Amino acid sequence: MxxxxxxxxxxxxxxxxxxxxxxxxxxxxxxxxxxxxxxVKTIASPNDRPAIALIGCGGMGTGDAQNAGRFGDIVAVCDVDQRHADAAAQKFTKNGKTPAKYGDFRKLLERGDVHAIVQGTPDHWHTLINIAAAKAKKDVYGEKPLTLTIDEGKHVIQAVRENKIVFQTGTQQRSSKRFHLACELVRNGRLGTLKQVEVFVPAGIRGNQFKKASVPAEFNYDFWLGQAPVAEYVAERCHTTFRWWFDYSGGPVTDWGAHHNDIARWGIGLDGPVGVEARVVTPPLPDGYTTPSEFAATLTWANGVEQIVKTTTADSPFGAVLDEHGQRNGVKFTGTAGWIWVNRDEITASDKQLLLAPLPDNAVKLEVSNDHMGNFFDCVRSRKDPIASVENGHRSACIGHLIIIALRTGRKLAWNPAQEVFTGEGAAEANVHLARPMRAPYDYRFAG
Ligand SMILES: NC(=O)c1ccc[n+]([C@@H]2O[C@H](COP(=O)([O-])OP(=O)(O)OC[C@H]3O[C@@H](n4cnc5c(N)ncnc54)[C@H](O)[C@@H]3O)[C@@H](O)[C@H]2O)c1
Structure with a gap:
């Protein structure tokens, strides 16, 4: 035997x-x-393939849907740019079956046969579509950052919980062994007392003098703008480059920042910081992208940890801000007993024993997922919360939103992470930025 x-x-x-x-x-x-x-391996039967719909058929949405295709069948695609919907429908045609195409996600969500939504729209559309999908009782894999504002997060959490849907935020670093190891070691005191967390994100881009153009016939530009203010069409405003405009996103703060701030928070182990200040390092060009391509921020946490978040670029005219490893993208945890550096390619430490010595059996163990999309579909079956739950998505996105508010107000601010309000000096001005006006009809009523 x-x-x-x-x-x-x-x-x-x-x-x-x-x-x-x-x-x-x-x-x-x-x-x-x-x-x-x-x-924990759960084996799905070959017949257990949920019907999936993709909303937002750009670069990431298409990649996510391809990934989701390992677990289910793409039966519908939706985009306000018909060219993108056409390309996705073609890409996901399988065994002679072409996914149905939609230009309005609300029509797609009326379909009773769709179980799960993959959501890859720009940031300013995440919230209304996630809420509408939750109300239609669809499970959602929704791209990061969860929201455009802190206030939106409260609405999304409410919709997810009230409708009992499974929601995975697209912060896939939670399903990476390197980040998991780093955070677990930090949480178990391997670095002694944690003192500082440095988050390095690649700088954004600068640009202006964009050429006016007519809106392509296949593109429903007003629908694309959605809740954001009306703006003259320039191609640089929309596909892919939306992330460099405050009206639709937050620049590098919420782009790569959404990933690394999530790891910083996982390692720190608290809901949110208690203070934030930030400065623009490279200002935007006049009449161009509105988010600063380079910034530096400092956040304080109730356990005394200082979190630095800054952009790094090798060719910046304002000087490169690379860390001591020459790295421009990753997270460094520093404590009284040493440091751990981690990014998508490597994990290193001030002393390799910090990594090599096993943790004891009674150590704090963080949740394990080795496949972010797989974890979502496991949870679609088990009805458990995925590793990047909606609350995790919200709290981690809030770090970026707090930095943006500090950048926009130019103030050092105190934050109450439980009440989710600014307090003390400058609070009245800062609290105005917790939500943004939504342009009718693309407000919460649009989500049903
Ligand atoms: N997890 C990651 O590593 C990762 C990487 C890249 C991007 N992202 C996230 O994915 C999202 C999309 O980024 P991208 O680079 O693919 O953008 P993109 O511009 O390439 O794609 C967005 C698509 O959504 C469509 N769209 C806009 N409004 C819509 C609406 N109301 N209904 C249906 N379709 C709509 C656009 O027409 C476009 O086709 C962003 O939120 C970004 O932060 C995540």
Whole structure:
């Protein structure tokens, strides 16, 4: 009876040693993760393929839908730019079946046969579509950042919870072993007392003097603008470059920042900071993109941790702000006993023993997911909360929104993370930015 166990045990050890060598992760951690996977693996029957609809068929939405196609079938696509809907419908045609095309997500959401939504619209559309999908009882994989404003987050959480849908935020670094290891070590005091978390994000872009153009016939520009103010059409306002305009997004603060601030918060282990100040390093050009391409911010946390968030660029005329590893993108945790640096490619530490020494059995264990989209579909089946729950998405997005409010007001601000309001000096001015006016008819009533 013991032989099969010995064989599988040997196989397991070989598999972990190979995985550890390939990933650069410590063996103890890889062994633990693989063992956990063996236990939790849920096998879906081949017939258990939910019908999925993609809303927002740009770069990320299309990538997400392709990823989701491992678990279900793409039966419908929706975009306010018909060219994007056409391309997605073609891409997801399978076995002679072409997904149905929509220009208005509300029509798509009327379909009773659609179970899950993949949401890849620009930031200023996330909230209304997520709420409408929740009200239509669809489970949602929704791209980061969860929202455009702090106030929107409260509405989305309410819709998700009231309608009991499964919601995964597209902050996929939560499903990466490197970030998981870094945060778990930090949470277990491996660095002694955590003192500082530095978040480095790539700088945004500057640009102006955009050429006026007529709106392409296939593009419903007013629908694309949605809640944002009416603005003269220039191509640089919309597809992909929307992220460099405050009306639709937040620049580098909420772009890469949404990912790394989520990791910073996971490592710190608290809901939100208690103070924020920020400065523009490189101002936008006149009559161009409105978000600063380079900024630096400092946030304070109730446990005494200082969080720095700043852009890095090698060729900035204002001087490169690379960390000591020459890195421009990642998170560094520093405590009284050393530091850990982590990004999507590597994890390193001031002393390699900080990574190599296993955590004790009674250590605080963070939730494990090794496949962000897979975790969403596992939860669609189990009805549990995915690793990047709507509350996690909201609280992590708030860090970016707080920095933006500090940049826009130019004030040092105190924040109450439980009440989600600014307090003290400058609070009245800052609290005005918790929500933004929504242009009719694209306000909450539009979400049904
Ligand atoms: N998780 C990640 O790593 C990651 C990476 C890139 C982008 N993103 C996020 O994905 C989102 C999309 O980014 P992108 O770069 O793919 O943008 P994009 O401009 O390429 O795509 C957005 C698409 O949404 C469509 N759209 C806009 N309003 C719509 C509406 N009301 N209904 C239906 N379609 C609508 C646009 O026409 C466009 O086709 C952003 O929120 C971004 O932050 C996440």
């Amino acid at each position: 013991s032989k099969p166990f010995q064989i599988s045990r040997r196989f397991f050890l070989q598999k972990s040693a190979l995985a550890a060598a390939a990933s650069g992760l410590p063996l103890w951690f890889v062994q633990r993760e693989l063992a956990a996977q063996e236990v």
